[in-house]
Amino acid sequence: QQQVKQSPQSLIVQKGGIPIINCAYENTAFDYFPWYQQFPGKGPALLIAIRPDVSEKKEGRFTISFNKSAKQFSLHIMDSQPGDSATYFCAVIQETSGSRLTFGEGTQLTVNP
Amino acid sequence: EPEVTQTPSHQVTQMGQEVILRCVPISNHLYFYWYRQILGQKVEFLVSFYNNEISEKSEIFDDQFSVERPDGSNFTLKIRSTKLEDSAMYFCASGQTGGNQPQHFGDGTRLSIL
Numbered sequence: 298q299q300q301v302k303q304s305p306q307s308l309i310v311q312k313g314g315i316p317i318i319n320c321a322y323e324n325t326a327f328d329y330f331p332w333y334q335q336f337p338g339k340g341p342a343l344l345i346a347i348r349p350d351v352s353e354k355k356e357g358r359f360t361i362s363f364n365k366s367a368k369q370f371s372l373h374i375m376d377s378q379p380g381d382s383a384t385y386f387c388a389v390i391q392e393t394s395g396s397r398l399t400f401g402e403g404t405q406l407t408v409n410p
Numbered sequence: 411e412p413e414v415t416q417t418p419s420h421q422v423t424q425m426g427q428e429v430i431l432r433c434v435p436i437s438n439h440l441y442f443y444w445y446r447q448i449l450g451q452k453v454e455f456l457v458s459f460y461n462n463e464i465s466e467k468s469e470i471f472d473d474q475f476s477v478e479r480p481d482g483s484n485f486t487l488k489i490r491s492t493k494l495e496d497s498a499m500y501f502c503a504s505g506q507t508g509g510n511q512p513q514h515f516g517d518g519t520r521l522s523i524l
Contacts, residue, residue: 329510333453340414340501340515341453348510386453392509395466396441397455 303401320387329390414516433502443503
Protein backbone atom coordinates (compact mmCIF):
# COMPACT_ATOMS: atom_id res chain seq x y z
CA GLN A 298 0.00 0.00 0.00
CA GLN A 299 1.53 3.27 -1.14
CA GLN A 300 0.71 5.80 1.53
CA VAL A 301 2.38 8.80 -0.08
CA LYS A 302 2.50 9.49 -3.80
CA GLN A 303 4.94 12.13 -5.01
CA SER A 304 5.18 13.80 -8.40
CA PRO A 305 6.89 14.57 -10.65
CA GLN A 306 9.74 12.07 -10.55
CA SER A 307 12.08 14.66 -12.05
CA LEU A 308 11.89 18.35 -12.78
CA ILE A 309 14.12 20.76 -14.69
CA VAL A 310 13.73 24.53 -14.35
CA GLN A 311 15.71 27.58 -15.22
CA LYS A 312 17.30 29.74 -12.55
CA GLY A 313 14.66 32.01 -11.06
CA GLY A 314 11.83 29.62 -11.90
CA ILE A 315 9.36 28.24 -9.33
CA PRO A 316 9.44 24.44 -9.24
CA ILE A 317 6.43 22.83 -7.61
CA ILE A 318 6.51 19.31 -6.19
CA ASN A 319 3.32 17.59 -5.17
CA CYS A 320 2.43 14.87 -2.71
CA ALA A 321 -0.83 13.09 -2.06
CA TYR A 322 -1.58 10.93 0.94
CA GLU A 323 -4.31 8.49 1.85
CA ASN A 324 -4.53 8.32 5.63
CA THR A 325 -6.36 11.28 7.16
CA ALA A 326 -4.75 10.47 10.51
CA PHE A 327 -1.37 11.81 9.34
CA ASP A 328 -0.57 14.93 11.31
CA TYR A 329 2.90 16.10 10.32
CA PHE A 330 4.11 16.76 6.81
CA PRO A 331 7.83 17.48 6.38
CA TRP A 332 9.88 17.98 3.26
CA TYR A 333 13.45 16.73 3.11
CA GLN A 334 16.25 17.78 0.76
CA GLN A 335 18.97 15.33 -0.16
CA PHE A 336 22.21 16.08 -1.97
CA PRO A 337 24.26 13.26 -3.53
CA GLY A 338 26.24 11.38 -0.90
CA LYS A 339 24.40 13.04 1.96
CA GLY A 340 21.53 12.12 4.21
CA PRO A 341 18.11 13.73 3.97
CA ALA A 342 17.97 17.14 5.64
CA LEU A 343 14.76 18.63 6.98
CA LEU A 344 13.78 21.62 4.87
CA ILE A 345 10.37 22.70 6.09
CA ALA A 346 7.35 21.06 7.70
CA ILE A 347 3.66 21.80 8.21
CA ARG A 348 0.87 20.58 10.46
CA PRO A 349 -2.69 20.10 9.18
CA ASP A 350 -4.14 23.05 11.08
CA VAL A 351 -2.59 25.57 8.65
CA SER A 352 -2.89 25.85 4.87
CA GLU A 353 0.46 27.42 4.12
CA LYS A 354 3.88 27.82 5.68
CA LYS A 355 6.75 29.84 4.32
CA GLU A 356 10.42 29.73 5.31
CA GLY A 357 12.70 31.83 3.17
CA ARG A 358 12.28 30.77 -0.46
CA PHE A 359 10.47 27.55 0.45
CA THR A 360 6.68 27.36 0.85
CA ILE A 361 4.42 24.43 1.70
CA SER A 362 0.81 24.58 0.57
CA PHE A 363 -1.52 22.17 2.32
CA ASN A 364 -4.98 21.11 1.15
CA LYS A 365 -6.53 18.97 3.86
CA SER A 366 -9.76 18.18 1.99
CA ALA A 367 -7.85 17.00 -1.08
CA LYS A 368 -5.22 15.22 1.06
CA GLN A 369 -2.45 16.94 -0.85
CA PHE A 370 0.51 19.11 -0.02
CA SER A 371 3.10 20.73 -2.21
CA LEU A 372 6.50 22.38 -2.02
CA HIS A 373 7.19 25.59 -3.93
CA ILE A 374 10.70 26.96 -4.33
CA MET A 375 10.74 30.66 -5.14
CA ASP A 376 13.56 32.19 -7.19
CA SER A 377 15.20 28.78 -7.59
CA GLN A 378 18.99 28.63 -7.77
CA PRO A 379 21.41 26.04 -9.18
CA GLY A 380 22.36 25.23 -5.57
CA ASP A 381 18.79 24.00 -5.04
CA SER A 382 19.49 21.10 -7.41
CA ALA A 383 18.87 18.05 -5.23
CA THR A 384 16.37 15.29 -4.58
CA TYR A 385 13.33 16.35 -2.57
CA PHE A 386 11.25 13.94 -0.52
CA CYS A 387 7.91 14.58 1.07
CA ALA A 388 7.09 12.56 4.15
CA VAL A 389 4.27 11.99 6.60
CA ILE A 390 3.97 11.01 10.26
CA GLN A 391 1.01 9.80 12.24
CA GLU A 392 2.01 10.87 15.72
CA THR A 393 -0.42 8.61 17.51
CA SER A 394 1.12 5.59 15.80
CA GLY A 395 4.71 6.42 16.63
CA SER A 396 7.28 8.54 14.89
CA ARG A 397 8.18 6.66 11.74
CA LEU A 398 8.62 8.85 8.68
CA THR A 399 6.93 7.47 5.57
CA PHE A 400 8.59 9.00 2.53
CA GLY A 401 7.41 9.70 -0.99
CA GLU A 402 9.40 8.40 -3.94
CA GLY A 403 11.41 11.58 -4.37
CA THR A 404 11.75 14.28 -7.02
CA GLN A 405 15.07 14.99 -8.63
CA LEU A 406 15.21 18.75 -9.22
CA THR A 407 17.70 20.34 -11.60
CA VAL A 408 17.97 24.12 -11.73
CA ASN A 409 19.88 25.25 -14.78
CA PRO A 410 21.94 28.45 -14.60
CA GLU B 411 25.75 22.69 14.48
CA PRO B 412 25.56 19.23 16.09
CA GLU B 413 25.17 16.38 13.66
CA VAL B 414 24.59 12.66 13.46
CA THR B 415 27.74 10.80 12.46
CA GLN B 416 27.87 7.36 10.90
CA THR B 417 30.72 4.93 10.36
CA PRO B 418 31.92 3.46 8.15
CA SER B 419 30.91 5.48 5.12
CA HIS B 420 31.18 2.37 2.95
CA GLN B 421 31.12 -1.27 4.01
CA VAL B 422 31.73 -4.18 1.65
CA THR B 423 30.80 -7.61 3.00
CA GLN B 424 30.46 -11.13 1.69
CA MET B 425 26.96 -12.57 1.61
CA GLY B 426 26.19 -14.47 4.80
CA GLN B 427 28.55 -12.42 6.93
CA GLU B 428 27.52 -10.29 9.87
CA VAL B 429 27.86 -6.53 9.67
CA ILE B 430 27.53 -3.78 12.27
CA LEU B 431 26.75 -0.23 11.26
CA ARG B 432 27.55 2.46 13.79
CA CYS B 433 25.97 5.80 14.57
CA VAL B 434 26.61 8.57 17.05
CA PRO B 435 23.34 10.49 17.45
CA ILE B 436 23.15 14.12 18.52
CA SER B 437 24.05 14.20 22.20
CA ASN B 438 20.82 15.44 23.81
CA HIS B 439 18.53 13.41 21.56
CA LEU B 440 16.45 10.60 23.02
CA TYR B 441 14.87 8.98 19.98
CA PHE B 442 16.90 7.02 17.46
CA TYR B 443 16.05 5.57 14.08
CA TRP B 444 17.42 3.50 11.23
CA TYR B 445 16.24 3.93 7.67
CA ARG B 446 17.51 2.44 4.46
CA GLN B 447 17.52 3.59 0.85
CA ILE B 448 18.04 1.10 -1.94
CA LEU B 449 19.75 2.78 -4.89
CA GLY B 450 17.33 4.98 -6.80
CA GLN B 451 14.43 4.29 -4.46
CA LYS B 452 12.77 6.08 -1.59
CA VAL B 453 13.93 6.12 2.00
CA GLU B 454 12.29 3.35 4.06
CA PHE B 455 11.83 3.15 7.82
CA LEU B 456 13.42 0.20 9.59
CA VAL B 457 13.19 0.77 13.34
CA SER B 458 12.83 3.34 16.09
CA PHE B 459 14.42 3.09 19.52
CA TYR B 460 13.64 4.90 22.75
CA ASN B 461 14.46 4.32 26.39
CA ASN B 462 16.70 1.37 25.51
CA GLU B 463 14.10 -0.57 23.64
CA ILE B 464 12.56 -0.83 20.19
CA SER B 465 9.47 1.34 20.03
CA GLU B 466 8.44 0.52 16.47
CA LYS B 467 9.71 -1.60 13.59
CA SER B 468 8.75 -2.15 9.99
CA GLU B 469 8.13 -5.39 8.16
CA ILE B 470 11.64 -5.06 6.70
CA PHE B 471 13.16 -5.34 10.18
CA ASP B 472 13.06 -9.11 10.53
CA ASP B 473 14.99 -11.46 12.80
CA GLN B 474 18.28 -10.90 11.02
CA PHE B 475 18.30 -7.27 12.19
CA SER B 476 18.99 -6.00 15.68
CA VAL B 477 19.75 -2.64 17.25
CA GLU B 478 21.64 -1.72 20.35
CA ARG B 479 22.74 1.30 22.30
CA PRO B 480 25.83 -0.21 23.93
CA ASP B 481 26.87 2.98 25.73
CA GLY B 482 25.72 6.55 26.16
CA SER B 483 26.75 7.70 22.71
CA ASN B 484 26.62 4.91 20.13
CA PHE B 485 23.65 3.37 18.37
CA THR B 486 24.27 0.31 16.22
CA LEU B 487 22.44 -1.72 13.60
CA LYS B 488 23.51 -5.34 13.23
CA ILE B 489 22.62 -7.52 10.27
CA ARG B 490 23.31 -11.11 11.25
CA SER B 491 23.54 -12.95 7.94
CA THR B 492 23.63 -10.52 5.07
CA LYS B 493 21.84 -11.10 1.79
CA LEU B 494 22.40 -9.53 -1.60
CA GLU B 495 19.17 -7.55 -1.20
CA ASP B 496 20.54 -5.88 1.94
CA SER B 497 22.75 -3.74 -0.29
CA ALA B 498 21.59 -0.17 0.32
CA MET B 499 22.39 3.10 2.02
CA TYR B 500 21.59 2.89 5.71
CA PHE B 501 20.77 6.14 7.47
CA CYS B 502 20.72 6.72 11.17
CA ALA B 503 18.54 9.55 12.51
CA SER B 504 17.89 11.03 15.90
CA GLY B 505 15.30 13.31 17.43
CA GLN B 506 15.08 15.25 20.67
CA THR B 507 11.54 14.04 21.12
CA GLY B 508 9.36 11.60 19.25
CA GLY B 509 6.14 12.09 17.37
CA ASN B 510 5.93 14.91 14.91
CA GLN B 511 9.25 16.50 15.73
CA PRO B 512 12.28 16.86 13.44
CA GLN B 513 14.50 13.88 12.81
CA HIS B 514 18.10 14.64 11.94
CA PHE B 515 19.85 12.26 9.57
CA GLY B 516 23.45 11.21 9.23
CA ASP B 517 25.14 10.91 5.85
CA GLY B 518 24.68 7.17 5.77
CA THR B 519 26.67 4.00 5.35
CA ARG B 520 26.72 2.44 1.91
CA LEU B 521 26.49 -1.33 2.42
CA SER B 522 27.55 -3.48 -0.50
CA ILE B 523 26.95 -7.22 -0.27
CA LEU B 524 28.99 -9.37 -2.66
